Amino acid sequence: MLSVKYFGAVAEKTKVQGENLPISNLSLQELVDELEQKYDLASLSYSIAVNQKLVQDKNSYMLMTNDVVALLPPFAGG
């Protein structure tokens, strides 16, 4: 199972802090596209980490079962 965690304004949209998805053979970009469509995230800006490491190149990153993906938007309040 792939695990996805949501933070800040992203979690506000998904209405959950995280979820497990039965997904395999997927690039990170493909996962992001799916999530953007499912939760209407296109208006938000966020960075992405896999297994607690920031990932820049989403296209070439192939996800594996048990990966933990995190969607990290910038916070602005102070």
Add this chain to the structure above:
Amino acid sequence: MRYNRQIILPEVGEKGQEKLGKAKVLIIGAGGLGAAILPYLAAAGIGEIGIIDDDSIEISNLQRQVIYKNDAIGKSKALEAKEMALSLNPSIQVNAITDTLNAKNAIPLFEYYDIMVDATDNLHTKYLINDACVVTNKPFVYGSIYKFQGQVSVFNYQNGPTYRCLFPDESSNSKNCVDAGVMGISVGIIGMFQANEVLKMVLGIGNVLSGELLIYNMLNNDQQKFDLVKTNTIVLSRLDFEKKYNVVENTVLEITANEALEQMENPDVLFLDVRNEEELPKMSLPNAIQIPLSELEENLDQLDSNKTILVYCQSGMRSKKAVEILKKHQFLKVQSIAGGALKLQGIIATDAVSVS
């Protein structure tokens, strides 16, 4: 005697206390985060602390900006913060700067201080802090809140990753505290994390939160760290910085009289005359309103902030002042017409632009 309880820690000692006394730290923003950070840095004996903020204390600040007293409402945050810090520890120096951080003052300030602490509430200033730190080769301690979650990191520390390595996209639109709501405790917790990073850097102890983003969830105490690497390796010179910020700001704020007149029939544009009523030439533009500059701040409700507001006066000086006032009150689409009414009138007269 004052610092005895921290000096007896082997990690601090007399040497560490000396380092604290020699350190110069700039806190950018005297709001919720700043109010948490300042007293602890002052009490610990940071030798020189700058605090920059141009805001005045409002009653709605007091649930989270706990260094301010109820009877200080209306007073300057920076000055009140300085007074509080000095009453806590008169042996340090505190510099109050009653201004916003901008592209002009950032570089000289950052050159003077050793460590910057981001206690701001908007993304634009965070990018400004980041870029000015890159230019001056200084670290900054980032802290930010979204409702019950907080982020902390240290950027540009010993050539480490910067804010742009984490969030390259400058056009993002995270809500700030005024929009999203926040508990005082939340800014307090994140401010404490930031103050702790400052002390660690000065003392040279522990692991500085560089190359890592900490996210803390106040509702379930979940704490996570994410690793980031330096991806933005663009060397920013002082000249690049000034071009990027100053030029952009200037062009956005002014429009030529010709360009302004092209917008005359645009229903989304409002012409604002900030001259006094008796001033000539009288202009009869459509979609126009007259509010003398001296009365502008009391009459902002007459202006529709959804419209682009083109401001003019007689020659273009007062209208610049008006643009500053409007920007301060969250009117985002505001420009001053260069040359003012005299220039507009000249163009209308010679080009026979029809004025209804």
